[in-house]
Amino acid sequence: MQTGSYLLAGTKKAEEETFGSTLHGSGRTMSRTKAKQLIRGDKLQQDMEKDGIYVKTISYSGLAEEAGFAYKDINEVVRAVNLAGISKPVCSFKPIGNLKG
Numbered sequence: 001m002q003t004g005s006y007l008l009a010g011t012k013k014a015e016e017e018t019f020g021s022t023l024h025g026s027g028r029t030m031s032r033t034k035a036k037q038l039i040r041g042d043k044l045q046q047d048m049e050k051d052g053i054y055v056k057t058i059s060y061s062g063l064a065e066e067a068g069f070a071y072k073d074i075n076e077v078v079r080a081v082n083l084a085g086i087s088k089p090v091c092s093f094k095p096i097g098n099l100k101g
Contacts, residue, residue, distance in 0.1 A: 001066050001068065001095065001098050001100070002044075002048060002051075002053065002066075002067065002068030002095060002098075003068040003071070003073075003074055003095075004074060004092055004093055004094050004095060005074065005092070005093045005095075006074065006078050006089050006090070006091070006092050006093070007089075007090040007091050007092075007093070008022060008023075008078070008081070008087040008088065008089055008090060009087065009088045009089075009090050010022060010086070010087060011085055011086055011087065011088060013085040013086055014085075014086035014087065017086065018086055022081055022086050022087040023077060023078075023081055023087070025071070026071045026072040026073065026074040026077040027071065027072050027077065028070055028071055028072075029069075029070060029071060029072055030069075030070045032065035032070070034070070035064055035065050035066075035067050035069070035070040036061060036064045036065055038067070038069070039064050039067050039069075040060065040064060041057065041059070041060025041061055041062070041063035041064040042060050044060075044063055044064055044067050045057065045060070045063060048098070052096065053095045053096060053097065053098060054096065054097040054098070055097075055098050055100070056097075056098070056099050056100070057098075057099075057100040057101075058100070058101055059100070062100055062101075063100050066100065
């Protein structure tokens with residue numbers, strides 16, 4: 001939502017070792033409750049829009065739960081699955097918009 005994402009290609013090793021499965025996100029480092037304690041949704045929306053990411057949400061509380069700092073560093077996670085040989089990064093994406101319902 002805030003830090004970007006990757007398109008990954010699977011590998012033969014993934015087919016053999018993980019049933020062709022790989023990550024579908026970076027994973028949380030903190031609970032949703034903790035994230036909401038650390039930032040208000042309206043402040044997060046303002047910060048994201050300053051960074052050029054348009055945000056539309058129906059709930060500031062729900063937006064705060066998904067703050068980028070509540071997740072592992074996506075670049076490090078992709079690096080790990082690449083080193084493990086189960087996914088290869090094809091390209092990365094920078095967020096420009098987010099809809100949070």
